[in-house]
Amino acid sequence: MTTQPAQGDTAERTLEAGPGVDPGFAAAFDPFADDVLADPYPAWARIREAGPAVHLPRHDVWAIGRYADVREALRDHETFSSTGGIGLRPIADPVEAGLPSSIDPPDLERYRRLMGAQLGPRHLPMLGDMIRVRAEDLVADLLARGTFDAVADWGRTFPVDVLGDLVGLPVQGREPxxxxxAAVFDNFGPDxxxxxxxxxxxxxxxxxxxxVVxxxxxxxxxxxxxxxxxxxxGEVNEVExxxxxxxxLVSGMGxxxxxxxxxxxxxxxHPDQWKALRENPALIPGVFEEVLRYDAPVQAFFRxxxxxxxxxxxxxxAGSRAMLLFGSANRDGRKWADPDRFDVGRNxxxxxAFGSGAHSCPGQxxxxxxAKTLLNAFVRKVERIELAGEPVRRLGQVSRSWESAPIRVVPV
Known part of the structure; x- marks a missing residue:
């Protein structure tokens, strides 16, 4: 991906110059339609087939969905800038809005240093014992219950308890x-x-x-x-x-x-994948990576x-808005063999899913x-994981999540 002199006055003329672009599909496509949000991957495949960058007139945004192109755009902040916001609609003051993710280097570097000092990999080993004890306690409780909700009793419990205590939040009031x-991410979409x-x-x-904070x-x-x-x-001011x-709070708990x-x-x-994991716990570090690849919790950010x-x-x-499709890039067959298959051995x-370059997720x-600690506790104590009912999808503007997901576990 290289910068070029200006070519043409309109997005439509530029679109027609692109190889393999289907203007009819692009003109009608809405990435925020209910059916797309419920299952975006067929749509992302069409975007990748349509071209490396496809103009979507409905929202006047360029969709970039192929792995190599998304990765390069994420690493080229001088061309694809986060300044002004990473949502579809630009914001005037990202720092005032609490979004250092909407600031580019070199201003971003002092934020990254400060966040890395708290959440960087070299600071996490000392937290391992605390997280392990909490994981063991949670798994024991869920096993005793037998049936629980993967969202309310697992996904929205563990990170809130762990990160809430790390940040130093009062216990009362942090559950929401x-x-x-999720509301922050919904605000990144259209009006x-x-x-x-x-x-x-x-x-x-x-x-x-x-x-409270x-x-x-x-x-x-x-x-x-x-x-x-x-x-x-004096490293940052109060607003920063x-x-x-x-x-x-937003990235770490959302x-x-x-x-x-x-x-x-x-x-x-995928009971076959759970069986493979139980038979070979050495796969545990790669399981979360495959979950993130297969169904990224954030499907897109903007530049x-x-x-x-x-x-x-x-x-x-220049002057365009670009939609960088993380979810599409992670299913790109140019990068991944059999990309629509969930495979715990892939690593x-x-x-x-965590971005790339200067704006990669600081809490990853x-x-x-x-995730690794929870899986370690689960693998040793759970023989089978089953759906105890139909999961209910939450339709987020840029995020993928469940509203509820009943789970039944059978202990060893």
Whole structure:
């Protein structure tokens, strides 16, 4: 992907120049339609077939869905900029909105240093024992119950308890955080019924942060207090400190919750894969990677194209909005053999579910540790995982999650 001189005055003229593009499909396609949100992968396959970059007139956005092109765009912030927001609709002040993910280097680097100091891989081994004990306790409780919900009792419980304590949040009142995080992601889509429904939840999140996530209420030994200490040292200002803490709460409790619930559902739906995992626990580190590849918790983020770009021979003009399809890239047959098959032996560590480059997810090491620890506890104690009812899909604007997913476990 290379920048090019301006070629043509309109997105439509540029689209016609692209190889293999089907203008009829592109003109009618809405990536935020209910049927697409319920199962986006057939649509993403058509996007990949249509071309490296496909203009979607309905939302005036360029969809980029092939693995190599998405990865390169993520790593080229000078062309595909996050400044102004990573949603479809640009925002005026991403820091004020609590979104350092919408800031490019070099300004981003001080945020990354601060987040890495709390959530980086070298700081996680000391947390291993605490997370292991909590995982063992949760698994024991779920086994005693026999039937539970993968969302309410697993996905939205473990990350909230672990990260809530790490940040130093009061125990009372933090239970809605995954739902509030989902509302943040819904606000990244178009102005529609879903974004309207997200607004009161966003207001609840802002109220919680302003009233509860304060110096006085946070545990002095937690990550939140350490962020405020960094502000006292002048490394960030107060608004920037709050945006870092907001990132902990939204990314750490939103996508992690969704991915952990999806992991359990997929293992229940694929008993052969659960059997393979039980027979070879050495596969555990790669299972979460395959879950993330197979059904990414965040399907897309957006960028502003700040200079004319060549995406696989398609000219994307400066000033355009680009939709980087993580979910599509992770199912691209150019990258993955048999991409629509869930395979716990694959270990796809170079998937794009956590992004890539400067804006890769700062909490990914913690999410991996949580998933690996939970699976270790499960493999030793659970013989079978089964669906105890029909899972109910939550239709998010850019995210993939379940509203509920009844699970039955049979102990060893």
């Amino acid at each position: 955080l995954p739902r509030w995080a 529609n019924e879903r974004s309207a429904a997200a607004k009161p939840l966003l207001a609840d999140l802002i109220t919680y942060v302003s009233e 304060t110096r006085e209420n946070l545990d002095p030994d937690g990550m939140g207090a350490k962020v405020f200490e960094a502000a006292d040292r 400190a709050m945006s870092v803490i907001m990132t902990f 996508t992690a919750s969704d991915a952990l619930a999806q992991m359990l559902v997929l293992l229940a739906e 502003t194209v700040v200079r004319d770009a060549d995406v696989g021979g398609v000219q994307v003009p 796809p560590v170079d998937h794009l 090491a913690l999410a991996r540790l949580e």
